[in-house]
Amino acid sequence: KNIVILISGTGSNMAAIVRAAQRQDWARRLDARVAAVIANRPDAKGLQTAREAGIATAVVDHKGYADREAFDAALQAEIDRHDPDGRPALVVLAGFMRILTPGFVAHYAGRLINIHPSLLPAFPGLHTHQRAIDEGCRVAGATVHQVTAELDHGHILAQAVVPVLPGDTADALAARVLTQEHLIYPRAVAELLQKI
Numbered sequence: 001k002n003i004v005i006l007i008s009g010t011g012s013n014m015a016a017i018v019r020a021a022q023r024q025d026w027a028r029r030l031d032a033r034v035a036a037v038i039a040n041r042p043d044a045k046g047l048q049t050a051r052e053a054g055i056a057t058a059v060v061d062h063k064g065y066a067d068r069e070a071f072d073a074a075l076q077a078e079i080d081r082h083d084p085d086g087r088p089a090l091v092v093l094a095g096f097m098r099i100l101t102p103g104f105v106a107h108y109a110g111r112l113i114n115i116h117p118s119l120l121p122a123f124p125g126l127h128t129h130q131r132a133i134d135e136g137c138r139v140a141g142a143t144v145h146q147v148t149a150e151l152d153h154g155h156i157l158a159q160a161v162v163p164v165l166p167g168d169t170a171d172a173l174a175a176r177v178l179t180q181e182h183l184i185y186p187r188a189v190a191e192l193l194q195k196i
């Protein structure tokens with residue numbers, strides 16, 4: 001089954017999924033082919049990581065389009081080009097920092113997932129770690145969820161919990177959460193692929 005991963009930056013979650021799909025140990029391997037990694041920014045660091053892993057890459061730069069509809073149409077065409085059936089089994093958002101249109105979301109209904117660095121439904125949106133610290137949360141974490149037209153909503157597929165420690169900075173908490181993201185995201189992708 002083909003999956004396409006969308007990134008905007010570092011792409012460490014993307015790299016974790018690629019590693020899982022390329023494992024030599026077949027019993028632990030993610031049974032999927034990462035058909036392409038697509039970024040909306042030409043300078044996304046993860047593009048180089050993907051190329052080094054032998055994955056096809058593409059850039060669909062949002063700055064080149066007049067509105068969200070035009071950008072999403074171009075993005076959709078680029079994604080679907082990488083699957084012989086014209087639509088990959090799964091489209092995986094991994095640090096992809098664009099809000100998607102309802103038409104795009106509907107096209108991939110049930111096949112579009114995201115990872116968000118909070119225990120949803122708490123803290124949708126940005127600056128999740130600082131907000132969790134400011135609220136006095138004792139735990140934080142990450143959520144893998146189906147993507148719907150509403151930002152950071154949609155059915156929850158997996159979560160990981162980490163402690164918020166006394167004196168934590170947003171960066172320290174983010175690093176603790178990110179380690180868990182790299183574990184739960186490949187696993188959630190594998191579980192969902194078995195169902196569709």
Ligand code: GRF
Pocket residue numbers: 007009010011012013014094095096115116117142178181
């Ligand atoms: C992750 O924390 C993810 O949850 C959030 O953005 C960050 C992306 O990191 N959506 P990376 O690009 O996967 O390294």
